[in-house]
Each structure stands twice: as C-alpha cells, then as structure tokens.
Amino acid sequence: MNKEEQDRLVKACKKNNRDAMEKMYNVYMPRMLSVSFRYCKNQSDAEDIVQDAFIKVFKNIKKYKHNGTLGSWIERIVVNSAIDHWHKMKKTVLIDNSEFIEESDVQELDEIEKDQFSKQLSAEKLRTLISDLPEQYRYVLNLYAIEGYSHKEIGKILKIKESTSRSNYTRARKKLLENMRAIGIEKH
Template identity: 65%
Template sequence: MNTEEQAKLVSACKAHDRTAMEKLYTMYVSRMIAISMRYCKHQTDAEDIVQEAFIKVFKNIHRYNHTGVLGSWIERIVTNCAIDHWKKTKKTIYLDHENFESQDEIHSVDPSETDALLKELSIEKLRVLITDLPEQYRYVLNLYAIEGYSHKEIGHMLNIKESTSRSNYTRAKKKLLERIIEHNITY
C-alpha cells in the first residue's frame, strides 16, 4: 500500500468507516498474530492480544500522525498489549539474578558461538525454541533482540531492574544454545 492509499484508509478509519476498519484489520491481522505469538505460547492468547490491540488501534487512530509506517505503529500497540497481558497473567515474582547466580555463571555462554548458531538457525525452528523459553526470558529476548528496546526500557515496561533484563537476556541466549545442542538441531 502506498502512502496515499494508507492516508485515505486511515482518514476513513478516523471517520469511523466500518469498511475501512475491516480492511485495515484484514490487512494486518495475520502479521500481528505472528508478532503476538512471539510473546505467548497459545494461539488463543495471541488472538486475544491482537483483538485487544485492534480495539486500541481504532480508539486511538486519531493519534496516528501519518509519519512512519502504519504497520509499525500497530506493531507497537500489539507489543504493548502483549506486555499488558503478561503482567495480568503472571503468577510469580522474578527476583534479581544476584540472589541466585554469580556473574560468572550468567556470562558463561560464549557469545561468538551463540551468535553463529542463531544466525544459521531457520526462523521456524528458532521461533519454536523461543516459544519454549520461560516467559520472563521470552519477553526480554523479544523486546531486546527483535523489537530493539534497551534493557532500561524493558526494565521499565516489565517492572524489573535493568540488570534483571540483562541477565534474563543472557539466560535466554544460553537456554537457546543448550536446546540447539541438546536436540542436535541442524540449521
């Protein structure tokens, strides 16, 4: 969709045109479910998150200022809804890593080894491995490595310390590497 078509579609959505809203939803729903699946294990949860996100999209479409890509704006809303969903459903409190592990244990993964394996791993296999990570690792990994947030921003979003975000990211990479080796996954 070019920028002129996008502007017309957004203007129609701002005017509460149901046909335009349906077109916007249909255009982006599959992509947004895929993004939501990065944060949850179950398709139904991903669909609920996307549903909530599109409600927010249509309630706040008047705030979209036509700069940037519309899909990116919607992605950010989906990501925020996924974080909100996680906050509502999490049942455990994650303590800072300093209570459990030494710094040496946390940083025992060879970064070059991890990066080399992850670069060659297929997207689908990597998605499955990420989905199997514990929630706190999965969220930090997605927010940092895929969405591009800083550990400070992640800490603020998830109500954890910046150092906890860093250690959860390191642990996520370590667990991914262990699972790749454990399952003898070929690239």
Template identity: 40%
Template sequence: MSQSSKRESKEVDDQELAKACMEGNTKAQALLYERHSGQMMALCLRYGKDYEEAQDMFQDGFIKVFNKLDKYDGKGPLGAWIRRTIANNALDHLRRTKREQRNISLFEVDYKIDADMEVHPMEEDEPMITADKLTELIGQMPDGYRTVFNLYAVEEYTHKEIAEQLGITESTSKTQYRKAKAYMRKLISNEIKQPIRE
C-alpha cells in the same frame, strides 16, 4: 485477493488509511486489518504461551489499535505504530495474568528474524533453522525469557526501555540477558542435534 483490491491496497497510504478508519470507514478498517493482521498474529504467538493466549492478545490488541488510532501522528510508518501498540498490549496481558513473578530482562539474538524468510545464523558454516521453528522454540522458553526475547530482538527496545516497562533494573536485564542467550542456544543446539559455538 483480487488484482483490483491489491492495487487499492497499494494506493492507500498509511495516513489516508488511518484517517478513513477513524471516520468509521469499514472498508478502510478491513484493509488495515488485512494489511497487518498476519504479522501481528505472529508477534502475539511469540509472546503467548500457547495459541489461545496469543489469540486473546491479538484480538484485544487490534481493538486497542482501532480505539487509539487518533494517537497515530503520521510521523512514522503506521505498521510500526500498530506493532508497538500490539506489543504493549501483550505486555499488559502478561502483567494481568500474573502467572509467575518474572525476573526478566534483555536478550541479544545472534539470528536475523523475518517471518517470511529463513533464519540465518551469523556464522556461514553454522546450520540454518527456519523462522517457524525458531518461533516454536521461543514458545518453549520460560515466560520471562520469551518476553525479553521479543522486546529486545523483535521489537528492538533498549535495556532502559525494557527496564522501565517491566519494573526491573538495567543490571538485572544484563544478567538475565546472558542466561536467556544460553537457554536459547541450548534449545537450538538440541533442535539441530549439534553444538552451537559460543
């Protein structure tokens, strides 16, 4: 990206950008896409079972973003609204595919996730695992666990919200949370070749 386009990117705020996109300004649409596509693709990779499915979620999700920009009220960051729209689209995609009857719920993560940083265990003396590797491990989880992991740990939905989104009870969420946490700990333990404390 050129220095001038970087300056332009910083100068255009969320509300101006959304308004220009709704008016059909292709330059603004390209800027919005450029500004958010990397993080949104990373989000879809966490939901999809493979790259191809994640790509479908990503493309469909961005179409919805552009089609629903009039719903953005400007009260919060545009990026957060886009993230929610993409995540909801990913959930819709999972419902449509009906790959399996999912018994899913929430997942509590003991790791701080940032796509551009390493993932640091909560205990300082525990080994570190990179965000890229964690994303890869998430992809190895059963569909239900993976969906829950993303909704709770990444998207910060509550137990109640996830229960409503997925048509399950909060108690089911809490039960599956414990199973999902144990499953993820096992994956990480296998990856770093040493036990992780409970």
C-alpha cells in the same frame, strides 16, 4: 499497500468507516498475530492480544501522525498489548538476578557461527525455540533483541531491575543456544 492507499485507509478509519476498519484488520492481522506469538505460547492468548491491540488501534487512530509506516505503529501497539497481557497474567514467580552469570558462561557467536546457525534454522523453528523459553526470559529476549528496548527500559516495562533484565537476557541466550544444540544445530 502503498503510502496513498494507507493514507486513504487511515482517513476512512478516522471517520469510523467499518469497511475501512475491517480492511485494515484483515491486512495487518496476520503480521500482528506473528508478532503476538513472540510473546505467548498459545493461539488463544496471541489472538486475545491482537484483538486488544486492534481495539486500541481503532480507539487511537486519530492520534496516528503518519510518521513511519502504519504497520510499525500497529506493531508497537501489539507489543504494548502483549506486555499488558503479561502483567495481567503474570504469576508471582519472577526470575531473580541473585546469581550473576559470568561472561564466560555464555559463548558469544561470531559472524561465521551466526551464518551457520541461520542456514540450519528456519524462522518457524527459531520461534518455537524462543516460545519454549521461560516466560520472563522470552519477554526480555524479545524486547531487547527484536524490539530494541534497552535493559533500563525493559526494567521499567516489566517492573524488574535493570540488572535482572540483563541477567535474564544472558540466560535466555544461553538457554536458546543449548536448545539449538540439543536439536542438532551445531557450530562447524
């Protein structure tokens, strides 16, 4: 969808045009469902998050300023809806940072290793491996590595300490690498 089409669609949605809203939903829903799946393990929760997000999109469409792309704006709302969902569903079990991880515990990947891993690992398989991480690890990994939040911001969003966010991210990476190696994806 080009910028002119996007602007016309937004303008129609701002006038509560149901056809435009349906078109926007149909155009962006598959991508947003994929974003939602980064944060939850099952189809039902992912769909609930996307539905909640689109309700927020249409309630707040008048606030859309045409800065950046419409898809990015909707994606941010989906991520925020996923975080809201996590807070609602969160169990009282939080992963603590009481055991600090030494830097040597996590083997950082150099560029050659990253390239080798990416050749052996499909996006779908990576998504599955990430979804198998403990919930808080998965959220921290997604928010830090994919969405670009700082550990300080993640701490505020998830209501955990900044150091817990760092620890969870390190553990998530370590567990992800272990899981990749367990399925035969190795460094060469």
